[in-house]
Amino acid sequence: MISYGQERPFDKAQVEALLDAAFGPDRFNKSSYSLRDNVDPIAKLSRVARLDGRIVGTIRYWPILVRDLLRGTDSEALLLGPLAVAPAMHSAGIGGELMRMSLTAAAEAGHKRILLVGDIGYYSRFGFKNVLPNYITMPGGRDARRLLVKQSASMPSLPAVGKIIPAVPEGSMTAPALVGSYDRGLPVAAA
Numbered sequence: 001m002i003s004y005g006q007e008r009p010f011d012k013a014q015v016e017a018l019l020d021a022a023f024g025p026d027r028f029n030k031s032s033y034s035l036r037d038n039v040d041p042i043a044k045l046s047r048v049a050r051l052d053g054r055i056v057g058t059i060r061y062w063p064i065l066v067r068d069l070l071r072g073t074d075s076e077a078l079l080l081g082p083l084a085v086a087p088a089m090h091s092a093g094i095g096g097e098l099m100r101m102s103l104t105a106a107a108e109a110g111h112k113r114i115l116l117v118g119d120i121g122y123y124s125r126f127g128f129k130n131v132l133p134n135y136i137t138m139p140g141g142r143d144a145r146r147l148l149v150k151q152s153a154s155m156p157s158l159p160a161v162g163k164i165i166p167a168v169p170e171g172s173m174t175a176p177a178l179v180g181s182y183d184r185g186l187p188v189a190a191a
């Protein structure tokens with residue numbers, strides 16, 4: 001039977017192996033990885049699925065800022081991802097369960113805006129919408145067309161023109177308030 005729980009520091013090696021299997025070695029070239037350099041995933045929201053003690057699914061969340069390029073203001077948000085399920089276990093509902101349970105945890109923790117880079121065909125069922133026509137890019141000016149958002153009704157609209165930036169002061173090794181208890185100083189290998 002599949003069990004679900006919070007990702008623990010000792011899960012890291014298995015999670016990284018699963019991400020390698022799901023996304024391949026090029027995953028570190030994704031625009032989202034630069035937002036994760038020296039930043040830990042948010043432990044309270046990141047979840048794993050286990051089968052007989054083996055990790056078969058993972059979802060992680062990271063702190064980010066959305067910069068309004070017209071007004072010059074920043075607002076806090078979460079970046080969801082990566083989400084991955086072991087290839088042999090696809091279409092068994094594991095990805096959906098990881099999405100639902102972590103989105104509930106994020107809402108309970110007071111997070112009101114979540115962005116991700118992914119396929120609307122999968123993520124619309126969880127309430128995500130295209131950020132377009134608001135033109136917001138990931139680092140490197142990338143992924144505006146695949147950027148999706150889910151936010152609470154009380155949130156103001158996203159900036160008309162913006163970019164996603166790390167929620168970490170320049171030169172800092174880790175985000176100040178939102179991070180979990182992962183080991184410091186090691187490269188974080190999640191996309």
Ligand SMILES: CC(C)(COP(=O)(O)OP(=O)(O)OC[C@H]1O[C@@H](n2cnc3c(N)ncnc32)[C@H](O)[C@@H]1OP(=O)(O)O)[C@@H](O)C(=O)NCCC(=O)NCCS
Nearest residue numbers: 022081083084085090091092093094095096118119121122
């Ligand atoms: C995307 C992924 C996490 C879904 O996990 P899962 O456990 O198979 O998901 P679920 O069982 O909840 O849902 C499966 C359904 O989603 C559909 N689906 C999967 N990826 C999809 C996509 N990119 N676009 C549209 N539908 C998709 C499947 O066809 C399946 O449909 P069905 O129920 O009609 O058979 C998994 O396919 C995966 O790990 N893919 C590789 C990594 C990846 O692409 N991650 C997402 C990018 S951030």
